[in-house]
Every structure is written in structure tokens, then in C-alpha cells.
Amino acid sequence: FLPQEERYSRAKEFLATTQELFDSWHGDEILADQESGVFLRDAKAGSFVHTGQHFDIHGQFNVPRSPQGRPVVFQAGDSEEGREFAASSADAIFSRYATLKEGRAFYTDVKNRLAKYGRRHDQLLILPAASFALADTDAEAEELARTVRRQQVSGATALKHLEFVWNRDLSSYDPEGPLPDIDPDVSDNHISKGRAQVRMYRDPLATAREWRELAAANKWSIRDLVINTGNRQNFIGSPQTIARTINEYVQADASDGFILVPHITPTGLDAFADKVVPLLQEQGVFRTEYEGPTLRHHLGLAHPDDVRDEQRAAS
Incomplete structure (x- = not known):
């Protein structure tokens, strides 16, 4: 495997090389004239040469x-290198920070990195993943949320969740039984190589101690603990409650x-589209018509040529 410290260097060059390929066409080369039999105005359309540290191709x-112009580029890493990579090269970030406090901190951190790359705040979108439990009333939505969480967390899932903290194979433990009586392994050789997951639990020993206390106080099994402390739906409530909360997050720069x-596909978005989207449209924060035919249009992102022209003019 490529050493950890070289992965983002290679990723950045890979993306830059890919963008060179997309930009080797300008959009007006295809003639497709049946009478003359000429397909391209320029037979050299698509020609490219790239020589770099990781790639040497032509x-x-x-x-x-x-x-x-180019496909929309989403980035999902949350390490320091991942945030810099997104700030320099991505169009959007698929973030896991869907709470107001964490969302605002992440939003501010990443957006403040853009200036060094000559980019404006609106040239990188922060789009957290968000789950929801929607019902006619807030109380019914809370009940639905509890039901869904129990369905989503199986015994095997609960054990895997604990393994991120314990850094051990816990497959021999009963998910309906008590938490492990051994302490987490705090060595650097983490069972999960994902930096974001490791960072969620900066102090595994303290986390394990806190979870044991919660489990003892509430008489929770391993599975009960994960259900009650794991990923709760981000938005729970009536259509009015969810629409209001979503708008608050965006207005607060989260x-x-x-x-x-x-939690159900492919029909899980139907109720949201039918009941929440109209409320967001009434508030003027969700479009009522599409502004163009592409995903880039839908996200409000500028065409790469326009961005390039703007940067040249600024320099």
C-alpha cells in the first residue's frame, strides 16, 4: 500500500490529471456533419500530456x-489532509457533521481554508449526510425514530461499533450481554484505519469508562448502549419542525x-418531498424550478471555465 503520508499527494495529482483530461476538450469540437463525413472540427481534440510525480501519461x-465542463467532485475525508484537499480541489464535501455546534465549527474551518487557493466560499459546498424521522407530530416522530434505531442496530452491528473504541476483536461477546470487562487497546495499530472514525474517540479509555457507567445505570446491554448512544436521526419531528430546523442550520452557517x-429506499424520500420541501419553498430557501439541466446547475456551482476566467482576471 502507498504510505499514509503520500496518499493525499497522489490523490491531488490524480484529480488534477483527471481534470486535464476533461479540459482537453473545449466543447465545440464535434461537427458531426453527415454530408461531408467530418465528425470533429479538430482532429487533435482530447490530446494531452501530463508529467508528474505519480503519473506520466500522454x-x-x-x-x-x-x-x-467537469463532473462535480465530492470529497469525504475528514483528516487535516482531507480538509486541505477539499479546500483546494473539491466542489462539495460529504460531511458527517450534522449537528449545529459541530457543523458550524467544521464549516468555518473548511471555508477559511479556501482563500489560500484563490477560491470563494460559494465554490465549495458543505453538505452533511442527514437522516430523519418524519411523522405528523413530533411525538409520533420520536416513536418512529426509536423503532428505526432498534431495527438498524443488530447484535453484529453493535459489536462492530464497540470495536472502534476497544480496538479489539469483540466477536466472542454477547451483544445482549454486558460491556467487555477488558480495557481498550490504546496502541497505534488501530483496528479501523479511517482517521475520522478514530478521532471520534480521542480517549478510548475515558469513552469505555463513560459507557460502562451509562450501561450500569440504565441496565443496558451492548446493543442497548449502541442504540441509545449511537447515531440518532439528525432531524426528528413534524414537517414544520424539520423544515424549521434545516433552515436554522443553513442560516447559522452549519x-x-x-x-x-x-432509512428506507427507494421510497424513503417521498414523504419528505411531499411534506417538507413545500414548506422550505414557502420560506424561500428551496428552489421551485431548476435553473439548468446538470447537477452543477442544481447545486449552484459555476462552470469551470467561468471560474478559471475569474481567477485569471484577478491575477
């Missing part, structure tokens, strides 16, 4: 440019919007 890219994660 040739002719045979995929014409799409109407949006996000630029949300990527909804329904």
Missing part, C-alpha cells in the same frame, strides 16, 4: 466534454444544505 482522451439519508 495520448488522446476520447470522451467529449459534458455540458457541465451547512450549505444536506444529503438526505432515508
Whole structure:
């Protein structure tokens, strides 16, 4: 495997190389004239040469440019390197910070990194993943949320959740029984290599101690603990409550919007679209018509050519 410290360097060059391929077409090369038999105005369309630390390639890219110039690039890493990579190169971040306090801190941190790359705040969208429990009343939504969480957390899932903290194989433990009586392994060789997951539990020993106290006080099994302390739905309530809360998050600079994660697919978004979206439209914070045919249009992101022209003018 590539050493950890080199991965983002390679990723950044990989993305830059990919963008060079997309930009090797300008959008007006295809003539497709049946009478003359000429397909391309420029036979060299798509030609490229790239020489770098990780990639040394040349040739002719045979995929014409799409109407949006380049595909929209989402980034999902949360390490220091991941945040810098997003600030320099991504169009949007698929974030896990969907609470108001954490969302605002993440939003501010990443947006403040953009200036060094000559980018404006609106050129990188922060879009946390957000789950929801929607019902006619807040009380009914709370009951639905509890039911869904119990359905989502199986015994095996609960044990895997604890393994992130204990840094041990816990498959021999009974998920309906008490928490492990051994302490977490705090060595650097973490069972999970994902930095974001490790950072969620900066002090495994303190986390284990807190969870044992909670489990003892509430007579919780391993599975009960994970259900009650794990990922609660981000938005729970009536359509009015959820619409109001989403708008509050965006207005408070905790996000630029949300990527909804329904607990049932493919029909899980139907109720949200029918009951919550109209309320957001009434508040003037959700579009009533599409402004263009591409995802880039839908997200309000500028065309890459326009961004490049703006940067050249500024320099």
C-alpha cells in the first residue's frame, strides 16, 4: 500500500490529471456533419500530456466534454489532509457533521481554508449526510425514530461499533450481554484505519469508562448502549419542525444544505418531498424550478471555465 503520508499527494495529482483530461476538450469540437463525413472540427481534440510525480501519461482522451465542463467532485475525508484537499480541489464535501455546534465549527474551518487557493466560499459546498424521522407530530416522530434505531442496530452491528473504541476483536461477546470487562487497546495499530472514525474517540479509555457507567445505570446491554448512544436521526419531528430546523442550520452557517439519508429506499424520500420541501419553498430557501439541466446547475456551482476566467482576471 502507498504510505499514509503520500496518499493525499497522489490523490491531488490524480484529480488534477483527471481534470486535464476533461479540459482537453473545449466543447465545440464535434461537427458531426453527415454530408461531408467530418465528425470533429479538430482532429487533435482530447490530446494531452501530463508529467508528474505519480503519473506520466500522454495520448488522446476520447470522451467529449459534458455540458457541465467537469463532473462535480465530492470529497469525504475528514483528516487535516482531507480538509486541505477539499479546500483546494473539491466542489462539495460529504460531511458527517450534522449537528449545529459541530457543523458550524467544521464549516468555518473548511471555508477559511479556501482563500489560500484563490477560491470563494460559494465554490465549495458543505453538505452533511442527514437522516430523519418524519411523522405528523413530533411525538409520533420520536416513536418512529426509536423503532428505526432498534431495527438498524443488530447484535453484529453493535459489536462492530464497540470495536472502534476497544480496538479489539469483540466477536466472542454477547451483544445482549454486558460491556467487555477488558480495557481498550490504546496502541497505534488501530483496528479501523479511517482517521475520522478514530478521532471520534480521542480517549478510548475515558469513552469505555463513560459507557460502562451509562450501561450500569440504565441496565443496558451492548446493543442497548449502541442504540441509545449511537447515531440518532439528525432531524426528528413534524414537517414544520424539520423544515424549521434545516433552515436554522443553513442560516447559522452549519451547512450549505444536506444529503438526505432515508432509512428506507427507494421510497424513503417521498414523504419528505411531499411534506417538507413545500414548506422550505414557502420560506424561500428551496428552489421551485431548476435553473439548468446538470447537477452543477442544481447545486449552484459555476462552470469551470467561468471560474478559471475569474481567477485569471484577478491575477
